[in-house]
Amino acid sequence: MLIAGMNDLNDAVAFALAAQSNWPASMYMPDGQFVMTYDSGEKAPDNEVLGPVTPRGGPAGLVYRGAEKIAEWGDVDRADMTFSVAKSYLALLAGLALGDGLIRSLDDKVAGYALDDGFTSEQNRDITWRHLLTQTSEWSGTVFGKEDRIDHNRVVGVAVADAPKGTRRAMKKPGTFYEYNDVRVNRLSRSLLQVFREPLPQVLKRRIMDPIGGSQTWKWDGYRNSYDTIDGKQMLSVPGGGHWGGGIVISARDLSLMGRLVAQGGVWDGKRILPEGWTSELVKPCPVAPFYGLMWWLNTGRRQFAAASESSYFALGWGSHIVWIDPENDLVTVLRWIDRKKAPEFVERLLGAIKA
Numbered sequence: 001m002l003i004a005g006m007n008d009l010n011d012a013v014a015f016a017l018a019a020q021s022n023w024p025a026s027m028y029m030p031d032g033q034f035v036m037t038y039d040s041g042e043k044a045p046d047n048e049v050l051g052p053v054t055p056r057g058g059p060a061g062l063v064y065r066g067a068e069k070i071a072e073w074g075d076v077d078r079a080d081m082t083f084s085v086a087k088s089y090l091a092l093l094a095g096l097a098l099g100d101g102l103i104r105s106l107d108d109k110v111a112g113y114a115l116d117d118g119f120t121s122e123q124n125r126d127i128t129w130r131h132l133l134t135q136t137s138e139w140s141g142t143v144f145g146k147e148d149r150i151d152h153n154r155v156v157g158v159a160v161a162d163a164p165k166g167t168r169r170a171m172k173k174p175g176t177f178y179e180y181n182d183v184r185v186n187r188l189s190r191s192l193l194q195v196f197r198e199p200l201p202q203v204l205k206r207r208i209m210d211p212i213g214g215s216q217t218w219k220w221d222g223y224r225n226s227y228d229t230i231d232g233k234q235m236l237s238v239p240g241g242g243h244w245g246g247g248i249v250i251s252a253r254d255l256s257l258m259g260r261l262v263a264q265g266g267v268w269d270g271k272r273i274l275p276e277g278w279t280s281e282l283v284k285p286c287p288v289a290p291f292y293g294l295m296w297w298l299n300t301g302r303r304q305f306a307a308a309s310e311s312s313y314f315a316l317g318w319g320s321h322i323v324w325i326d327p328e329n330d331l332v333t334v335l336r337w338i339d340r341k342k343a344p345e346f347v348e349r350l351l352g353a354i355k356a
Helices: 007-018 035-039 085-099 129-133 182-196 200-209 252-263 278-282 343-355
Strands: 060-065 068-073 219-221 227-230 233-236 247-250 313-317 321-326 331-336
Touching: 007 060, 007 068, 007 343, 060 252, 085 129, 085 182, 085 200, 085 247, 085 252, 085 278, 085 313, 085 321, 129 182, 182 200, 182 227, 200 219, 200 252, 252 313, 252 321, 252 331, 331 343
Parallel strands: none
Antiparallel strands: 060 068, 060 331, 219 247, 227 233, 313 321, 321 331
């Protein structure tokens, strides 16, 4: 999609197309290892893939300024894995649970809602929903065969660690320490399943994706062993990413709908989809990790993207997948399969184009 008279914007699009990820199209390295676990440095048995892996497409994206689409490139209707962008969807579902009264307060202890024994230990019994959503829970245990230890000392974004990823460390008090940990995110997802008493993909489809005009091509894959029994029924619990396969497989166009919904305060065509105030709650900085909100990345101190406004916030997934919301410039941008190291230059080019 080339735009007449917008050479700088067309140049930004051309840059995004040329700056694609170096991940293999098959999603597997020559030695047969899944690229995600390879990139994170995991070894057997920690790197065992439990869910489906979808071969990837090429770079794609969209840019909206307000309600107007000002750029589009690549196959925006191809459904691809999104990895940790799924975490930001979990945050939207948590908002629905809160609005429905299924969760009374984010500061309630999850133990009071659990249908299993995952929050009965001394380490876990005081964990709140807010702790899980800010990745400060320090939850300890195993979820569908994956132990939280696998992501101990994991470095993502601006986080730091004292030892190699996967090295067991002493646990800290919930709420006092931030660690990006996919096992704990999967624990959050399982806990949300237990309060909805309905598979999360069904909730997402009925309550969010269908009302905002989403396609029928997206899906949310689970693991081969990620089932829970609720009310006598076996239900699939889905992961908050594609770390070990599975996760949300969705198109760039559908991602843009989600981004625009959040940018509009949870309202779509005059109808409230997300509880009032929830999108503001998503972007409140976590006290111990001010670069993170509720499963959304913030641009505090412009540490994510120096060229972007500090009010910008992001759903981010390895690969890389980016949903960038910039309230200051009224932008919603989706990037698929861009080299993460080159994404900052795209941001700079795009902002230069719209301000030219």
